[in-house]
Amino acid sequence: MSDGILSKAATMEIPISSNGDTSSLPEDDGLEQDLQQVMVSGPNLNETSIVSGGYGGTAEGIIPTGTIKEEVVRGIAVEKFDIVKKWGINTYKCTKQLLSERFGRGSRTVDLELETQIELLRETKRKYESVLHLARALTAHLYSLVQTQHALGDAFADLSQKSPELQEEFGYNAETQKLLCKNGETLLGAVNFFVSSINTLVNKTMEDTLMTVKQYETARLEYDAYRTDLEELSMGPRDAGAVSRLDAAQSQFQSHKDKYEKLRADVAIKLKFLEENKIKVMHKQLLLFHNAISAYFAGNQQQLEQTLKQFNIKLKTPGAEKPSWLEEQ
Numbered sequence: 001m002s003d004g005i006l007s008k009a010a011t012m013e014i015p016i017s018s019n020g021d022t023s024s025l026p027e028d029d030g031l032e033q034d035l036q037q038v039m040v041s042g043p044n045l046n047e048t049s050i051v052s053g054g055y056g057g058t059a060e061g062i063i064p065t066g067t068i069k070e071e072v073v074r075g076i077a078v079e080k081f082d083i084v085k086k087w088g089i090n091t092y093k094c095t096k097q098l099l100s101e102r103f104g105r106g107s108r109t110v111d112l113e114l115e116t117q118i119e120l121l122r123e124t125k126r127k128y129e130s131v132l133h134l135a136r137a138l139t140a141h142l143y144s145l146v147q148t149q150h151a152l153g154d155a156f157a158d159l160s161q162k163s164p165e166l167q168e169e170f171g172y173n174a175e176t177q178k179l180l181c182k183n184g185e186t187l188l189g190a191v192n193f194f195v196s197s198i199n200t201l202v203n204k205t206m207e208d209t210l211m212t213v214k215q216y217e218t219a220r221l222e223y224d225a226y227r228t229d230l231e232e233l234s235m236g237p238r239d240a241g242a243v244s245r246l247d248a249a250q251s252q253f254q255s256h257k258d259k260y261e262k263l264r265a266d267v268a269i270k271l272k273f274l275e276e277n278k279i280k281v282m283h284k285q286l287l288l289f290h291n292a293i294s295a296y297f298a299g300n301q302q303q304l305e306q307t308l309k310q311f312n313i314k315l316k317t318p319g320a321e322k323p324s325w326l327e328e329q
Contacts, residue, residue, distance in 0.1 A: 093225040094218075100228070108224050111264060117271050118213050121206065124278075128202045135195045142191060146184035153177030183296055186304050189315045190292035197285050205277060209270045216263040223260035226253045284311070 100106030153174050160170035230253045233246045288311050295304035308315070 090222065090225075093229060094221050106224075106228060109220060109227075109260075114264065114268060114271075118267070121209065121213075121271065121274070125202060125206045125210070128198060128206070132195065132198045132202055135191065135198065139188065139191050139195055142184060142188050146181055146188060149177045149181040149184060153181060179301070183299075183301055183304060185315065186301075186308060187292055187296040189313055190288060190304075190308060190311075193311065193313045194285050194289050197281060201278060201281050205274060209267075209274045212263070212267055212270050216260075216267045219256070219260040219263045223253075223256045226256045229253070288313075 153176075156170045156174035156177060160167050160174055163170060226249070230246075230249045233242065233249050236242055238246075288307065291307040291310075292304060295301075295307055
């Protein structure tokens with residue numbers, strides 16, 4: 001077998017040898033999840049298509065309709081059987097490779113730099129999800145506070161009208177609560193905008209990249225499965241049947257190698273752009289969050305309103321069911 005067959009470019013095959021030590025192995029639930037991922041991509045039996053033609057032709061050589069239907073049904077059945085067969089073989093090879101890796105009897109191709117970046121992304125996503133959860137909790141608390149201040153202001157205003165001896169005291173307390181309520185609504189708009197932007201970053205941008213990562217990891221498993229298959233056939237006898245199987249294995253290996261390398265490149269590009277986008281988004285959102293919170297608790301109404309103008313945030317208009325927290329580009 002030529003040296004080009006197992007060219008690894010920036011990757012390397014790392015043999016797995018536990019020597020009976022299973023402490024470093026993932027938990028069983030992790031293995032179960034990986035097996036489910038291997039099995040989940042079932043064959044697409046809806047890919048079969050029929051193209052009919054010949055309308056308007058001569059009547060010569062007409063085949064009975066019943067015969068055509070039988071041939072079409074037979075053709076569809078054979079095609080779908082081939083799809084299921086190929087999927088079954090691929091699933092078997094991938095499951096065998098996965099188990100071999102997990103129990104120390106095989107090797108896997110590892111791109112150390114890329115996998116380090118992928119793990120860092122997953123860790124970053126977990127931390128950002130925690131921030132998102134806390135920011136949503138803060139939004140809920142702020143909303144309750146604003147609602148309470150609004151109700152308290154109304155109660156003070158009512159008592160100001162009905163208590164002449166305390167009219168002034170109730171009156172300025174009502175005005176204070178009204179002002180606090182207005183500032184609270186402004187802060188709520190800023191925090192909601194922060195939450196919306198972090199949610200987009202975590203659950204759309206990062207998730208999109210991780211979907212490509214999952215495709216890459218599946219392609220890596222397939223690549224190693226067919227690489228192992230090719231290596232085993234290469235070490236076997238070279239009779240006519242073996243040569244034919246070896247040629248087929250070489251072709252399948254090359255196909256999966258090309259797919260793996262393409263997805264590896266796709267992941268590298270997406271990780272690069274994601275990092276750039278994350279820095280840009282978080283720089284803006286953290287500045288917004290800091291300025292809004294600082295202005296609110298300093299009681300600086302003018303600075304608070306200026307912060308929303310700076311980031312093009314529009315507050316909920318009276319009568320609107322929901323505010324629009326979309327960022328204006």
